[in-house]
Amino acid sequence: MNADLAHIDTWLFDLDNTLYPAESGFMGDVERRMTDFVMKVAGLPRDEAFALQKTYLAEHGLTLGGLMKHHGVAPADFHALFHDLPLDVLAHDAGLLAALERLPGRRLIFTNADEIHAVRVLDHLKLDHLFDEVFHIHSFGFAPKPDPVGFARMIAAHGMDPATTAFFEDSERNLKPAFDLGMTTVLVGAHAEASAAPFVHHRTHKLAPFLAGARLKEAA
Template sequence: MHANPTWLFDLDNTLHDASPHIFPHINRSMRAYIERHLGLEREAANRLRQDYWMRYGATLLGLIRHHDIDPAHFLWETHQFPDLKRMLAFHQPTLNALRRLPGRKLIFSNAPRHYAEAVLTLTGLAPIFDAVYTIESTRFQPKPSLEGFRALLAAERLDPKCCIMVEDTLDNLRPAKRLGMKTVWVSASSRSAPCVDVKIRHVTALPARYGRL
C-alpha cells in the first residue's frame, strides 16, 4: 500500500448507524413517493420499491428506467427528515479514529448530496473529509456500478491501487477489489469473502488494523 493512501468511506451504516431510525424513514418515504407518483396501493408500492432495489441496487434506477422519474426530485422528496439530529446514531470515538488515519479521506455514498452533507455536519465529520461524492456525482450510477467508481477515480486522478474502500455492503466492495483497491468490510457478520482484506465491527478499529492494509 502507498505510504499515504486515499480512503473512500461509505456513509450510512459505515460511519453512523442508519438502521434504527434513518433507513426505516427513507423506506417509508420511498414507498409514499411511489404511491403518489405511480398511483399504486401501499403493498404494491412496497413490493416495487424492494424489487427495484434487488434488481438494480437502488430503487431509483428502476424508477428512472421504467417510469421516467426525475432523479433529483425523487432524492429530494425521499430524504427529508423532521429531526435528523435526533435520528442519528453516531459513535463519537469515530472522530478520533478517523483523524488518526494517514492520507486523504473521501466520502463515496449512494445517498443524495443534501442528506450526506447534513449528516457530516451534524456528526462533526465534515472537516475530516476532503471531498464528498454522492449519487449526483456519479450521474446516478450508484455503487456497485463500476461507472460510479471510475467517475470518482477520474475526478480525483486516483490510482485505485493507492485507495482503501471502507464499506458495510459486501456487494460494493467487489468492484473496489476488482479495480485494485484494498478493502475494509464494516460488519458484525461471521462471513468472510475473497473481496475483503480486513473485516472490522466498527470503524473505530481502523487505526489498530491499518498495518494489515
C-alpha cells in the first residue's frame, strides 16, 4: 500500500545508510577507520577498542562524544579521518534522484556526520542540488541524534512544523524523538520491515520506490 504523505511539505533525511543502501559496505570502511583511531587514542588492542567505540556510541549518541569527553579529542581531528575515504562503492541511483525531485517543499539533511563528509557523499551521489541545507553535527552543537536537543535546535533553525515534516532514517532509535515531536517517521533499510516500534509510521527496504509511490501534496 502506498504511503499517504499528502500532508508533508518538509522532507528530512538522514544521510549514511539512508540515501544509499547499507549493503554498499561504505559505513564498514568508516567504522574500521574509527576503530583504528580509538586504538591509537586509548592505547587498546583492536577488540577492546571496538567495544569501547560501541560503548561511547550507546552512551553519547556517537563515538566522538565519548572521545571528546574522556580523551580530549578535537572534533576536527576525528572528522578528518573520513574526508579521504574512497566513495566508489556508492552508486548514483537515477530512480532515487527522480523520486526526490517529485517531493514538494523543502528537502533537508539531518546527519551526525560533519559538513565535509555530507557534501562529499551528496556530490558523489549527484543529489547535492536537491537539498536546501545540511544540518550536521556542528550545526546542532554536538547534540547528536537521538538527543532531543539536536532536534529542537534543527526545528528552531529552520522554522519547521513537525506536523508537516517526514523524517527518513535507517536507525530506529533516532526516529523516537521525531515521533514525539509529531513528525511522520519512516524507517529505511533491510531491517525496517521487521521493526515493531510503535513510533515508526512507515517501513521500507528501499527508499526510491517508497518515495516514488507515495501520495503527495498536490501543486497549488
